[in-house]
Amino acid sequence: MDAPDHAPPVRDGVHVPRRHDSAEKHVAGRAIYADDAPEPPGLLHGAFGLATIAHGRITALDLDPVRAAPGVVAVLSADDVPGENDTGPVARDEVFLAASEAAQSGDVHFHGQPLFLVAAESREAARRAARLAQVSYAEEPAVLSIAQAMEAGSRFGTPYRMARPDAEGRDAPQAIEGAPMRLSGRVEIGGQEHFYLEGQVAMALPGEDGDLHILSSNQHPSECQLIVAHLLGLSAHAVTVEVRRMGGGFGGKETQGNQTAAAAALIAHCTGRPAKLRLDRDDDIVTTGKRHDFVIDWEAGFDATGRIHGICVTQMARCGWSLDLSNAICDRAMFHADNCYYLPAVEIVSHRLRTNTVSNTAFRGFGGPQGMVGIERAMDEIAFALGLDPLAVRRANFYDPPDAGGGRSTTPYHMEVEDCVIAEIVDDLAARTGYEARRGEIRAANASSPVIKRGIALTPVKFGISFTTSFLNQAGALVHIYRDGSVMLNHGGTEMGQGLFIKVAQVAASELGLDLDRVKITATRTDKVPNTSATAASSGSDMNGMAVRDACAKLKARLRGFAARHWKVAEAEVEFLANRVRVGRKTIAWEALIEAAYLARVSLSATGFYATPKIHWDRDAARGRPFYYFAYGAAVTEAAIDTLTGESRILRVDILHDVGRSLNPAVDLGQIEGGFVQGTGWLTSEELWWDDTGRLRTHAPSTYKIPACSDRPRVLNMALWEKGMNRELTIRRSKAVGEPPLMLAISALHALSDAVAAAGDYRRYPGLEAPATPERILAAVERVRDG
The missing domain is CATH 3.30.365.10 (Aldehyde oxidase/xanthine dehydrogenase, molybdopterin binding domain)
Incomplete structure (x- = not known):
């Protein structure tokens, strides 16, 4: 089928405003979230039994009243975990279920820590039963605040230091000492609850041979897959994690969604029945991590214009009871302690403090906001001391513009x-x-x-x-072209309302020269694109867009070669236009090209991959290009x-x-x-x-x-x-x-x-x-x- 040479241009490519692909479904209430998926027959509902002290040891545990409660099918403790009883994303230091019924023991690290798990015929029955456990504790002193942790020396590792001398070789204290004026200060910065519209929720469906299919509200399906597999003593290929959309994430589902998914998976594994766990809002807030709260001390030396000569910054962060992502988060707080400002001589020291509170986690900005608040306070206070407009002091300290060659462009x-x-x-x-x-x-x-x-x-x-963890800067994609010319694409990024899916679909449509309505993007699944990174670090469109572009380029090259052979022209004479392809002097409709390629047994599926270039980081030396x-x-x-x-x-x-x-x-x-x-x-x-x-x-x-x-x-x-x-x-x-x-x-x-x-x-x-x-x-x- 030939197409007119002056067909309308492709609609809705990149660089144009386009409504969110689920916008109408969001407004009409037709968007399907994990909690909206049809519930299969025999579904069990889970609930956690939570600790009621901040720090101590379990000395006695009676779960028989829980088992005797109406509707209860199973009560699971650490004894029932067949694999590794841990859901920590990095350090493997985050115990999943803290209580062992057999040993009548367990360590408690924060008020609200999950001790055991109840499976019942209804969500309400599970939640009511979980409150019936009889638990005795030997309480121990709890470290709750940044001040208490600093006084007790309760921290993860040793303080991490990042420093750079000025052009004369003076370190930060020397530069401060030699500056015309000096000032110091402190700023306290609170944490933040994610408060996503959709709370933590997951449903696990058992399959053949012990396999599991998990529907999860989760920003990192591949990590969830591995954590569930380790928990159950399975290989990763036995666990499939699927995420269609989230009602908000903001970093709160980068690691924290794994606990809920693991609970549903454990119930399904132990009972052979599908299982679901949806946290009540109160339990969600109590049991999941927050933005890290910080205390930042600073001392700066500067001149009459407010330009900084040297600065020392000490960042103290409350990390909670386990490490989670705190090292990377605190690193990023240090990376952003300069914000937009060149600091000639600088020293930044970070304390990652262990406390008996919920383990803090990723939150939009990932430590960067706290680092910026610190330096902005310094700029503001310096301006106040000098009687200047704060904007004048900020301008005096900006990094050089591109290609200025002024020597003021090196970060700490x-x-x-x-x-x-x-x-x-x-x-x-x-x-x-x-x-x-x-x-x-x-x-x-x-x-x-x-x-x-x-x-x-x-x-x-x-x-x-x-x-800033370099190996995470990779993404994969899968693109299928079906016989009728329609396109299905999949990638490792997750949609949490931020518009990632529509942006990547626009990229695919633009790369293939198609109208956007010919492209369908499907739920993120670990059995379609493996080993993906979290949708985080603001990199979703960057990485997944490039991976999809790579897959589309492979398909176009394959189709170009086929068209050249089939119509006997040079490959240079094959040009992809809007919804059609020019082959020599002929113009072929897109669907005609695809039908011909299919009949000629040309593969119409391709994977794409992208790894962010140029980045490297030597953490021991505290230098590189993160x-x-x-x-x-x-x-x-x-x-x-x-x-x-x-x-x-x-x-x-x-x-x-x-x-x-x-x-x-x-x-x-x-x-x-x-x-x-x-x-x-x-x-x-x-x-x-x-x-x-x-x-x-x-x-x-x-x-x-x-x-x-x-x-x-x-x-x-x-x-x-x-x-x-x-x-x-x-x-x-x-x-x-x-x-x-x-x-x-x-x-x-x-x-x-x-x-x-x-x-x-x-x-x-x-x-x-x-x-x-x-x-x-x-x-x-x-x-x-x-x-």
């Missing part, structure tokens, strides 16, 4: 920053928003407003893109506080963000807005609080305040930087957008700080901690007024 970890466009973005944003004039107007208005004080801040973001490139952005936030109540409101936000050449501007703008709002929640209202017994009290929407619709800024202006272009060879020169926008919210914290300073007529620096709750704002107002 010895990587050269070759793509720094932050000065241009900041200048553009400041001009668009009238930042300088608004700052003056706000100060004048504050002078005549005794109760309501306003503040404004402009802060930048430089965020490194790649997994990132392929950097993403940049800046935000201006205007906020107001009530000095009588401590209440605050974000009034206006303006964002300019660099996403390179956007694959899908609509999706990218959604990620920027969502990231900013989530970051604002972390820094203003979301407070985690453990009591003196180690029990988490902020474990439900009634006690943990995420941003609501009414908390959205009254004015929110977002724009993609028009000049954006990735200097590195990424998929269509795009840049990652998942994590970097969250750190734009640091501008909100500093706008609130500026408003608090106004309450004391700008005489004393507020020292506002995060989250900036009404209580903390009131305390800061009292400090600046007392000063």
Whole structure:
């Protein structure tokens, strides 16, 4: 079948806005999540029995009342795990079920730790029965806070150090000593609960020969596959993990989803019946990890312009009871302790602290936000001490722009920053928003407003893109072309609402020259694309897009060769057009080419693979290139506080963000807005609080305040930087957008700080901690007024 030579161009390729592939299903309630999958006959429901102390040993355990409860089919403890009783992702130090019924023993490391597992005919029956266990403990002193852990020396490994001398060979303490001025400070940064809309859930379906098929809400199916296999004493090929979509992840399902999947799998393995476990929201918050809370100390030497000569930074992070991903997270906090600023002589020391609290884990930004808050506090406090606009001090310390040759482009970890466009973005944003004039107007208005004080801040973001664990920077893909010309693709990335699937489908459609509706992307499964990395580190589109591109290139090369042979032309005369192919002087419809290739026994399936180039990291030497490139952005936030109540409101936000050449501007703008709002929640209202017994009290929407619709800024202006272009060879020169926008919210914290300073007529620096709750704002107002 010939096609007209002037057929319409391909629709919905890359660089155009396209709605999320599941948007209509999300709105209509037709999107199928793990908990919505049809429940097979004989399904059992699971629930954990949880520890009620923070630290100690089990001395007696009676599970007979649990077994006798209505509807209970099985009660499982550590004794029933056939393989390795551990779900730790890296160090293998995370006990799955802490209690041994046979030995009447077990170590407890945090309040809410899973001790045993109940399987019952209904979810409610399992949850009720789990509370009937009779457990006796020998309690031991618990280490709960960063201060207690530092005092006790309770940490994972030894402190990790990253340092670089200045051009004269002076180390950071020497450079600080020789600087015209010196200043030191401390900032406390709270953690954050992921609070995804869909909680942790998994369903395990037993198959032949002991095989298992697991439906899981999980960001890392391949890791889940291995952990379940180890737990059950199986080979990986006996376990298939499938993820169609998640109702949010934010890092909370990178490792934490494995525990729920392992529970469902263990029940299915031991009973031979399908099993499901969906955590109650309270249990979810109590038993799963959070963003790490940090305390950061810093000391800097600088000159009259605010330019830093030397700086020492000490980062202390609460990691919880097991290691989880804390080493990589704390490493990234160190990598981002510079943010956008060249630090001539620098020393960064990181303490990874072991506490008797839930093991903290990945969260959007993966340590980077905490590192940035530290350096932004230093910039702000230096500016206050000098009586300068904080933006002037920030500008004085920016890395050199590309190809400037000024010698101010080396990071603390010895990587050269070759793509720094932050000065241009900041200048553009400041001009668009009238930042300088608004700052003056706000100060004048504050002078005549005794109760309501306003503040404004402009802060930048430089965020490194790649997994800092180098081997994770790989992705695979599988692309099938069916006989009718339709295309099915699969890759190792997971869809958690961020729009990864639609972006990668756009890449495939564009590479093959097809309309987007000819391309179908299917659920992520470990039996289709093996050994994949987590959908994390903002690398989902970068890596999976390139893997799909590689598979499409193989198919096009195969089809080009076939077309040349079949129609007897040179391969150079075969050209892929929109939904058709030109072969010599003929134009062939796409489906006609595919039918001919099928009849000629040409393979219409290909795998693709991508490994991120250039990156390397020597952890012992603390130097290398851990990132392929950097993403940049800046935000201006205007906020107001009530000095009588401590209440605050974000009034206006303006964002300019660099996403390179956007694959899908609509999706990218959604990620920027969502990231900013989530970051604002972390820094203003979301407070985690453990009591003196180690029990988490902020474990439900009634006690943990995420941003609501009414908390959205009254004015929110977002724009993609028009000049954006990735200097590195990424998929269509795009840049990652998942994590970097969250750190734009640091501008909100500093706008609130500026408003608090106004309450004391700008005489004393507020020292506002995060989250900036009404209580903390009131305390800061009292400090600046007392000063």
